[in-house]
Amino acid sequence: MKAKKSVGLDAFFNPRSVAVIGASRERSKVGHGVLRNLLTGGVFYAASAKAFEGDVYAVNPKAKTILGVRSFASIMDIPGPVDLAIVSVPAPVVLDVVRQCVEKRVKACVLISAGFSETGESDLQQSVLSAARKSGMRILGPNTLGLIRPSSRLNASFGLTTPRPGSTAFLSQSGALADSVIDWALEEDYAFSAIVSVGNMADVGFPELIRHFADDPQTKVVSIYAEGVQDGPGFIDALRYAAKKKKPVVVLHGGKTKTGQRAASTHTASLASSSAVFEGVLRQCGARTADTLSDLFCISSALSACPPCQNAWAVVTNAGGVGVLVSDYADRLGVNLVPLSESVLGKLARTKKLPATWSHRNPLDLIGDATAERYAAALDVLLKDKSIGGLIVAQTLQTMTEPMENARLLVDAKQRFPKKPVLAVFLGGKYSREAMQYLNRHGVPQFNEPLQAVKAAKALSVG
Amino acid sequence: MVNYKCVVFVVIGMLLDVRDSLKLLDRYRLSYSKTALCERKADVLEAAASGRMAFPLVLKASSRKQSHKTEKGLVQLGIRDLDELSHAFERLAYKSRHFELDAFVLQEQAHGAELMVGGLRDPVFGPAVLFGLGGVLTELLQESAVRACPLQRKDAEALLLETKARVFFQDGGFRGKKAATRPVLDVLLKTSKLMEKEPVASLDFNPVMADEKKAVIVDPRIVMQT
Numbered sequence: 001m002k003a004k005k006s007v008g009l010d011a012f013f014n015p016r017s018v019a020v021i022g023a024s025r026e027r028s029k030v031g032h033g034v035l036r037n038l039l040t041g042g043v044f045y046a047a048s049a050k051a052f053e054g055d056v057y058a059v060n061p062k063a064k065t066i067l068g069v070r071s072f073a074s075i076m077d078i079p080g081p082v083d084l085a086i087v088s089v090p091a092p093v094v095l096d097v098v099r100q101c102v103e104k105r106v107k108a109c110v111l112i113s114a115g116f117s118e119t120g121e122s123d124l125q126q127s128v129l130s131a132a133r134k135s136g137m138r139i140l141g142p143n144t145l146g147l148i149r150p151s152s153r154l155n156a157s158f159g160l161t162t163p164r165p166g167s168t169a170f171l172s173q174s175g176a177l178a179d180s181v182i183d184w185a186l187e188e189d190y191a192f193s194a195i196v197s198v199g200n201m202a203d204v205g206f207p208e209l210i211r212h213f214a215d216d217p218q219t220k221v222v223s224i225y226a227e228g229v230q231d232g233p234g235f236i237d238a239l240r241y242a243a244k245k246k247k248p249v250v251v252l253h254g255g256k257t258k259t260g261q262r263a264a265s266t267h268t269a270s271l272a273s274s275s276a277v278f279e280g281v282l283r284q285c286g287a288r289t290a291d292t293l294s295d296l297f298c299i300s301s302a303l304s305a306c307p308p309c310q311n312a313w314a315v316v317t318n319a320g321g322v323g324v325l326v327s328d329y330a331d332r333l334g335v336n337l338v339p340l341s342e343s344v345l346g347k348l349a350r351t352k353k354l355p356a357t358w359s360h361r362n363p364l365d366l367i368g369d370a371t372a373e374r375y376a377a378a379l380d381v382l383l384k385d386k387s388i389g390g391l392i393v394a395q396t397l398q399t400m401t402e403p404m405e406n407a408r409l410l411v412d413a414k415q416r417f418p419k420k421p422v423l424a425v426f427l428g429g430k431y432s433r434e435a436m437q438y439l440n441r442h443g444v445p446q447f448n449e450p451l452q453a454v455k456a457a458k459a460l461s462v463g
Numbered sequence: 464m465v466n467y468k469c470v471v472f473v474v475i476g477m478l479l480d481v482r483d484s485l486k487l488l489d490r491y492r493l494s495y496s497k498t499a500l501c502e503r504k505a506d507v508l509e510a511a512a513s514g515r516m517a518f519p520l521v522l523k524a525s526s527r528k529q530s531h532k533t534e535k536g537l538v539q540l541g542i543r544d545l546d547e548l549s550h551a552f553e554r555l556a557y558k559s560r561h562f563e564l565d566a567f568v569l570q571e572q573a574h575g576a577e578l579m580v581g582g583l584r585d586p587v588f589g590p591a592v593l594f595g596l597g598g599v600l601t602e603l604l605q606e607s608a609v610r611a612c613p614l615q616r617k618d619a620e621a622l623l624l625e626t627k628a629r630v631f632f633q634d635g636g637f638r639g640k641k642a643a644t645r646p647v648l649d650v651l652l653k654t655s656k657l658m659e660k661e662p663v664a665s666l667d668f669n670p671v672m673a674d675e676k677k678a679v680i681v682d683p684r685i686v687m688q689t
Contacts (some may be wrong), residue, residue: 216682228587229587230587231586231587232585232589233588233589236588236611253615256684276586276593276609277583277587277588277591277609277611278588279609279612280589280591280608280609281588281609281610281611283610283621283625284610284621286616443477462505
């Protein structure tokens with residue numbers, strides 16, 4: 001039984017020096033992209049992409065310099081210590097490279113190279129693992145995209161760029177999926193404490209990563225795309241550990257159907273366990289399950305931005321239709337929309353800000369011509385009331401609507417009532433974009449679809 | 464809630480006959496309908512006349528080699544008296560004349576909600592217990608809920624609420640049928656113990672008949688590991 005101490009993973013996420021073995025001058029090579037990602041934060045531009053501040057070395061016997069970085073013939077020739085090695089060389093050479101890393105006392109190794117257990121070369125994978133164990137060097141992969149730690153300005157991957165630092169740790173059994181998630185994160189303004197492509201999980205697997213991020217002060221939510229796990233009891237223990245540390249774990253499980261399971265076994269070499277048992281285990285250990293990729297991030301972003309609350313929600317809207325949809329979904333998913341008490345109705349009336357036609361019930365319809373002032377009055381009364389645990393605030397765009405003012409109101413409400421989740425459903429596109437971004441950037445989860453807001457409310461509800 | 468189709472029951476192993484199945488249930492104090500295992504017609508009639516069993520009774524011609532007993536006419540339900548029992552025996556004996564029988568099984572007919580409790584051994588997570596609606600509804604609705612062993616009481620409680628079978632445990636019940644929580648939890652927890660301790664590959668208790676007082680296993684099907 002190997003040690004499960006999460007201290008063993010620090011060199012992956014906070015190294016002082018990094019070497020790229022198999023660094024290349026050719027733009028089409030993985031070893032080129034990895035080096036550029038280290039040097040700039042991202043091959044693709046993003047404001048959040050920053051250059052790694054520690055030492056960066058290239059290893060390539062045929063080059064003197066690559067991208068302005070001095071290149072060494074072997075890792076053994078590098079003068080200083082190397083904490084993290086990123087290896088992108090053909091599979092048959094990997095064993096020698098790993099032995100050299102062990103000799104060099106490299107602490108952690110990201111093994112990007114493919115051609116191991118996922119293609120039936122399990123013996124080679126085992127040999128690599130045995131070589132690494134001689135010094136206790138840890139291995140992520142093989143067959144991984146790599147990892148990104150935005151707060152350490154570390155993009156140790158061939159993923160396109162670095163998203164903003166945040167509090168969601170995303171672990172993915174599919175590397176390419178992680179790539180799309182990054183692109184999408186830039187658009188939707190999601191932020192991450194880490195993105196880790198787990199690859200074949202020869203050494204570092206889900207259990208150890210879950211424990212690591214349960215202990216990571218930056219991480220509030222661990223978000224996982226999993227096709228299968230290898231160490232069942234270890235996975236169960238890790239989920240229970242995260243639950244004890246009050247770090248929610250959200251899992252999207254791929255490979256559920258028979259066709260899906262076949263695809264999984266040829267994709268990443270894991271023994272996909274029967275999905276019914278897997279989902280049962282997730283529920284048993286207090287993890288949340290997501291049905292789709294967008295659900296995974298909706299739920300994760302809500303859990304990372306908001307505190308949990310009692311299952312007692314109020315809805316404020318300027319469109320009857322959105323209120324009806326939210327009510328339908330809430331009913332279906334078991335999210336409790338509380339009736340507004342006489343006292344709350346009285347207080348709302350006494351604000352004298354509501355129009356004669358306001359709905360007098362939950363969902364609270366402020367009517368289409370609602371201005372920010374009207375929203376402000378409603379928010380204040382509802383959030384102060386003890387019977388209301390959290391708020392869903394919907395906005396449709398009409399000529400008199402003030403999206404930016406409304407967005408600021410919600411951010412302000414979040415600060416004044418830190419114990420109550422506030423979820424935004426600003427429905428729209430072009431002319432709502434600025435407000436949506438403002439909300440996301442300031443920690444008010446924004447959903448462009450009422451169903452997703454209700455799913456987020458469900459995930460936040462306790463009891 | 465999960466799709467029942469996804470659960471892979473690997474039936475490689477040894478199917479226990481009705482005698483050994485009941486012995487295993489006894490060892491874990493899992494309750495089943497009052498049962499007499501008989502070889503001949505005289506045994507069947509004597510068991511029914513002894514006063515230890517109450518009509519209506521059920522008679523089954525039990526063979527490990529035959530599943531879907533109902534469809535093959537190897538089960539007679541609702542036997543009201545000795546005369547009907549005698550006729551039922553003749554019919555079953557005729558229908559099963561080409562089979563190798565383990566026993567004629569005479570049981571008190573159970574009533575209530577039809578539930579299903581299963582046990583399986585997952586390659587990654589080990590033994591697990593499965594729960595859902597029983598009888599023909601199991602296949603129709605294709606839903607069941609699973610928890611890994613050892614089951615805690617809260618896990619068993621969650622199982623009761625996770626599938627449509629929850630209606631039987633709610634206040635009004637469903638169509639006049641209502642099940643008490645405690646005896647069903649008891650079956651789940653004992654099944655968990657059995658799965659942990661015995662070399663069982665998979666098992667099926669379908670149906671488990673539950674009413675407001677008790678839950679009894681009617682048809683155990685237990686496959687041992689080889």
